[in-house]
Amino acid sequence: MRKTLLAVAAFSTALLVGCGNSESVTVTISNPLDMERTGEMVEVPVDDIYEQLNLADTAQFVIYDEKAQEVPYQLTYDDKVVFPVSIASNASVNYTIQQGTPGIVNTVVYGRYYPERLDDIAWENDRAAYRAYGPALQRSGEKAYGYDVFTKNTEDLVVEDRYAMELDSMAWVQINALRDAGKKEAADSLVRTISYHVDHGNGMDCYAVGPTLGGGTSALMPDSTIVYPYCYKDYEILDNGPLRFTVKLVFNPLVVKNDSNVIETRIIQLDKGSQLNKTTVTYDYLTQTTPVAAGLVLHAANPKGYTYDASAGYIAYADPTTEPHSDNGVVYVGAVFPEAVQTRVQLFNKPVGDALGHVLGVCDYEAGNEFVYYWGSGWSKYGFSKADDWNKYLKDYAQKVRNPLTVSIQK
Template identity: 30%
Template sequence: MKSIQLIGLIFLFPTLFFGQTKAIITIQNNSAIARQEAVTAIKWENITTAFPEIDTANFVIINPNTKKQVPYQLEHLGKSSIQNVLIQIDVKPKSSLNLMLQKGKPNLFETKTYARYVPERKDDFAWENDKIAFRAYGKAIEKSNEDAYGFDVWVKRTKKMILNERYKTGNYHVDSGNGMDYYHVGYSLGAGNMAPYINDTIRYSANYHQYKVLDNGPLRSTFQLIYDTWDAGKIKIKVTKTISIDAGSQLNRIENVYTFDDNKPIPVVIGIIKRAEAGVISLNEQQGILAYWEPTFAQDGTTGVGSIFSNPTATMWIDKTQILAKTTVTNNSPIVYYTGACWDKAQEITNSKQWFDYLNNFQEQLKNPLTITIRQNKQ
């Protein structure tokens, strides 16, 4: 009935939807999983082909179902020219969504992702979205009693950006209403960092020494962390880690490029630190999902951590301090995986089953990406 009413509206008021429209974007969801708050990339070259006279400062994308603007971001990936237009949408299972691209003044869209270098806190690099936050440790903290090798998690229960506020107050180990940092990393890979695994030993690098921000919101923030060459069991290795966080997601996309003087692949592991108290662990080698629901820490709540692999995993196991999954990398060739966390006090994912289901659904979405077509409007 709703679709009939919509057709009637378009027939009666064609200029409402098509009068100034220059292109129609169709997003198809062929999977049985609803896409909610999904950030999707449309190649800029495809947009300019369908809408050659587009003005980058004067266009809007309209959802005719809501008659509202769709939030978008011009993604550069560190280049001077636009590479993609990122949009955030909802698409029902086995259905499609049509959007109208036309001239107009875009709204000021809410910032939902943010990343920055934090020199005032010993070279931290921190990043967040509207769900969760993370940080990596830099050069200034090396060889101190605060040094840590893995990714840190800052839990939050607000959609607002909180990094600057927490660093300004400096009291982020106490929950003042929007979350806190109670995650412990130490001498581990933390919440899903990766390291070479040579002769059955994790070969930790030093912390990152250089960084580069490629894009910074409002829907996706992407940056690189660059690590100096280190000795990984008599193999000289260096790595660049390109990390992206999307609005609405609990997980980061991580693309690592290892460079070393060997034509043979080398083993690497992705790890999650394990607590002494009992938690819930899932090792799904077949699907490539490493999942952990931590023990509850008194009034602080419970954190879920998980990693999803694009490459086949050779094996997963639990040692005394970490939950690990092993795969291999080749010289100067990117390896992509996803890792992230959730917090039960955010009241969205509140138990291990929900967390494991979230990771399974995320993996299914990776296997069944949305398809996008864009065409000129003939009307």
Template identity: 30%
Template sequence: MITKNISKLLLFCLLFTTSAFYSCSSSKGLKSSITVNVENNSSIVKNDETVEIAWTSLKKLGVLNPAELIVMDLSSNKEIPSQVIYNGQTTPQSIIFQVDIAANTKKDYSISKGKPADYPKKVFGRQATERFDDFAWENNLVAFRMYGEALEGKAGMAKGIDFWAKRTQKLVVNEWYKLDNYHHDNGDGVDAYSVGLTLGSGDAEPIVGDEIIFPINYSSYKILDQGPIRISFELTYKPFMVDGKMVNETKTLSLDAGSQMNKVINHYDRNDLKIAAGVTKHSGDGVPKLDLENNYVAYWDLADAKVNGYIGVGVIVPTKSIDNIKTTNQHLLIISKLDKNNNLAYYQGGGWSKSGNFKDENAWFDYVRNFSQSLKQPLKVSIN
């Protein structure tokens, strides 16, 4: 009996020691936090600049619960808002946070396990089934919409990207659709931008000769991420004919808090297309800007009613595959080839004189140019 008890005790000790050894071995090299070094080596002040860290870069923190991660600004020792990015997948792809960083300076941040504060959303997007399946989205500065298939053949038929002018930090999409008078400025802003059968404030579609080929408005959508810092979604279009052959098209759009510009990726199942990204010229009373050196076109003109001030729109195509930048009767256009993955990635957006951010066309053109230059001089991010 005594011999059996001793044997059991020895077995227990052996198992405990082995378990402890493997526990220690598995935790070897793990950290309680990761330091993120951010450098702005450009001459451009970067505010609300999004930093994105791949999820795989967080493996030194061990097993992670996506809902329990904290980002700290080490200069102030204060938590800042962050968001786990899924890109429509079931598992996390990255984590993002935003920084304000002066030109030619460095800042440090940390990522660690913990329950983050409940930060308010600065972005939002949804399908507006009550208005012919518009898809509308916004951040704390601007709002946009694209038109659904249900609008085809109806009064007010439109094609491109609409711009909604805001002069409030709050989110307005739900309220404006509920009030159903967003063409009137109730104090928060107004839809005073006319799109019609054009590219609007920065859509992109195939072009053959001088003809832009529009598909039927989007037929389905998928929200990929929904705040608090980034809204991203995908729109799918029914196949349409381009130069004698059918083509499928999807658009992935994302908007970060604090930015006037969306990132857009058009994807096709053909590589032999030329794509025209551009903005609409209205009655000819506007000021155009075509800047080949900085890869953008921009336009500044009166809103639909004089009382609504001026609206600026712009498109940036940060690629070496640009064929041409030109003006037509209806548009300012950047014409480009697709990349090896059949994609065109570009940026588009708008600004409003009554928002307080853009007093005139020069202020808007400066913003678009600086945004383009900033894309060429991204933040340098390293992890320790």
């Protein structure tokens, strides 16, 4: 099927009336919760739309809300139509779909592979940005197992520019020349002007991962011992905006008790407006039920800054950043679980650098199944003024994934 990125603009009622001769289908979306849900992404099988409208799979269509405004949407790799909806508590809302040419929307979710930076995969939406480390980093010997977090305080896409600044070859020629000439202070000053570890007005990389699970990575835990996945081996970007980014990561074989060839695969998905990445994890060639955890690293500058609530379905941590006494704010990290988990703190036998251990959400993984959870971050300089704000966001998010919107489609 054709995978075209489609979306949006504001279309008038007159335009909708002008298209009134076309057949249409109605998508009814219901919210079972006693909370308003704004900008939440829903999925509809695209084949259902084509079938109901009797369209060829090369035809285009338009989605309208109840105010006759055009709604942005995207066709995804797995043959879904995804679009944002807003619904009051305990309410339903109708969206109309009919044949037509959609408007164009600016891409607000984007990611790519960065071979120029040790094979990073980095991606972002209008709320946050993330990174997974790749094979070149592993070959370097650096130990970095978990997801990294880039803070941001703008809806604009910023990661591409950050990498371009950080890796500016002409600037590095000057920096190295200054160092060779013994002018360390001048070299360091120039580094600060290009580094993504410095906030140039839209956020920065001020989160420490190291040999930990970082900002929400999953790992098997036989006998309560974390089997750390290293950097990904292979990748495939499946969706790349405008509303959803999806990447598939496959990892090198792991030894897990009696199984010596366990292959981990992750499907990571980030939607417009969400602080959290939906992640689906599978382990091929794992023959026995094994605990699996998602974890957040705890740092020495805030050893008690974690929260966990198994019944509410989330874990959280207020990370003090790589320079706790600077003006970098607080990086809030968290994970949300659709299914029941056990939650706890597990400390290292001795600190690893300034890392003390993890706050974990743990459940049993059965061979052949999927482990689905959500992980991500917020920043004290972009919508989360205190830890209570972040914890409420996670608690509400868990309610939403445990009580999904219901979708029906009919002519």
